[in-house]
Amino acid sequence: MAREFIKGNEAIVKAALLAGCRAFYGYPITPASEIAHAAAKYFPRLGRTFLQAESEIASIQMVYGASACGQRVMTASSSPGISLKQEGLSYLAGSELPCLVVDIMRGGPGLGNIAPEQSDYNQIVKGGGHGNYKNIVLSPNSAQEMCDLTMLAFELADKWRNPTVLLADGYIGQMMEPVDFPEAVLEVPEKPWALQGEAADADRLINSIYLVPEILEDHNRQLQRKYAKIEEEEVRYEEYLVEDAELVLVGYGIVSRILRSVVERARGEGRKVGLLRPITLFPFPKVRLRELAEGGTAQVFLVSEMSNGQMVDDVRLAVAERIPVEFYGRMGGCVPSVEEILEVVGETVRKHGATV
């Protein structure tokens, strides 16, 4: 194991190289630029491609081209740039091309600001581009996970032939923490569908156009079956003291770190509070949430996001009104404090008469 004290944004790049990523196509934007800076430094050292494209629209299409040739490939941006990448994401999904897209979310809408928000949830988890498709979405909450989930993202993308998004925020990107980088480098699987610049290519086609409605419907059905299997096999989440919790906090990314401290403080005051943190946002841990709502000790969920409440919709769908779901959000780059959420915990308890 190689341990380094490192910024989350930089950990992504080292992890990508260990994962066998061959090319990085980017366009500068705060607060994701450090990823491009680190990629510009390290990719050429290994004889791999780093290219600053003319726009986010172009960079995701370069990713499309590289992925079509079987390369592990990535791009990174932040919210306004991700909006521009949506066209490419739809084509990648339609042509079933694996890749890694990193979104270091910032404040919106419009130019917003460069402070951390989580308001890209809908545009990333719900599609964002046109068509009936899904991205696999991973949500790190530490520098260590910036490394681990980057590597996992490449594996999942190849396993499912699907674009995968690492959805982080400016805070996780800027934070420095110890990271244990694995010793082994990942093997890239054979891709018998990919273009190789060889005779076999004549039987291969990278494509998202299906003119005949029934054939396009078949293609869509096959995609939906794939997404259903991903939902069966790839759900990941972390729980903290939920076994006996009467109030369960739900949050992802940097908010989940704050919620962890909230749980510790609340427990210190003798309150039965726990935390469920989705690590995969698609597939969403809805089965686990339903279990907690149905069978367990939970009497109320409190969801917190740095947005107007986007993931909370998925929690509500999963919980299906079995128990109440409350929401507390901050926007514009304001990060909720532990004390602030503790207060909301108190209010929630008073409102719902939970014994906590």
Add this chain to the structure above:
Amino acid sequence: MAKKILRKPAGFYDVFERKPGDQLTTHYCPGCGHGNVHKLLAEAVVDLGIQDRTILVSPVGCSVFAFYYFKTGNIQVAHGRAPAVATGIKRALPHAVVVSYQGDGDLAAIGGNHILQSANRGEQITVLFINNAIYGMTGGQMAPTTVLGMRTTTTPYGRKVNNEGPPIRVVELLSSLDGPAYLERTALWDNKAIRRTRTAIRNALQCQIDGLGFSMVEILSPCPSGWKLNPDEAHEWMRENMAPVFPPGLKKDVRAEREPFFPEKRELTAEEIRAAVDLQIEEPTPYPSELVKPEYADPAIKLAGFGGQGVLSAGAILANAGMEQGFQTSWIPSYGPEMRGGTAHCFVHISRHAIGSPTVSNPDVLVAFNRPSLEKFEPELKPGGLLLYDSTIIDVTPKRTDIEVLAVPATGLADELGFSRMANTVMVGAYVAKTGILSREAIEQTLPLAIKRQNLVETNRKGLARGIEFVEGLES
């Protein structure tokens, strides 16, 4: 619409199995220029011996289904993006011959920036640009290359210079760039012109094969359906209306001056990869926890001062050293809305336990490097917390009585060493000596990692030592 049967060159599939319906003819209208160009390209690919390694990028437009026909590698892409996709392909497979086949709407309107930028990068691809002065596929709308006065479904009164502007001459535009190696405009209006087109396509492909850079042929091409003319009239119309605006000819050819470029392929071992990304394998040296004074264990530290005082790097040194000694640590700079007014601060955790929120409202330790930071953050400090401040430059004393205060004349001590900018490491030394939280060796080890200018590491080491001595002097 009657379909034209192509005499199939070897570069085509025998049967167009990807095509719904009739699999022997193309989908192009009779007299359409796409058919001619397809044939010229298919023949060239075979004659140049590159069929196996050719990858054709099909655009959006009437040639969206070019992949039905070419027995090569095929990829279909978004409207206008073909040069960007081709870039990704060529960088991945430098030995491949990558052909971006595009119409005028695709290339000159929605994809205008991509063609410009890939040409300027000298991207090693070949672009075949079908200029038919109209959007064929979507029903005869205006293209960037529609000539003035021409009626289309979106210029029913004719293209007007004051509304749509004049047509774009793409190869001339690109010829002003240094990137392209070969740019030619040809036409399809008679056999002679078609022969020249054949040669130009081969030249452009050869340019790529030889590694000489970006090549493109703009081909004036009939769209009888869009123009509402029969094929013969269409040829006449091209000569009369397109030739004056888009004069055929070689616009740029610097192949002879170019050095061939073929990127080298490198396969690295795991060890080489790790070395290249600066990862060294080493185990942390766990810190004997009995050395930490219990009242100072697991601190949440806030360091604050002016930008430029080394506040952020002081924090990073502490957190990095903490990691070296086996602690959980985190460092986060003031960020977003807090980042105002020229002051900088950061939070550091050094803990035996997993760290939740990296920021805290009420830190255990405040290290204040200037007066505004002291005044602003002193009230936040936890009761019983520890406050260190630079008493050389802060001319007020802390107000609270429920905290422990250590005045460190950090700037003064650094001045004595001849480096007033070392006040931050003096402060780090003072904090470590006061709390016993980290070993001096661990801090010294991390200095080279946290300090960008390596020639300053030694002076920082002195600053650190001075801070430690200062506290030891107080305590003895």
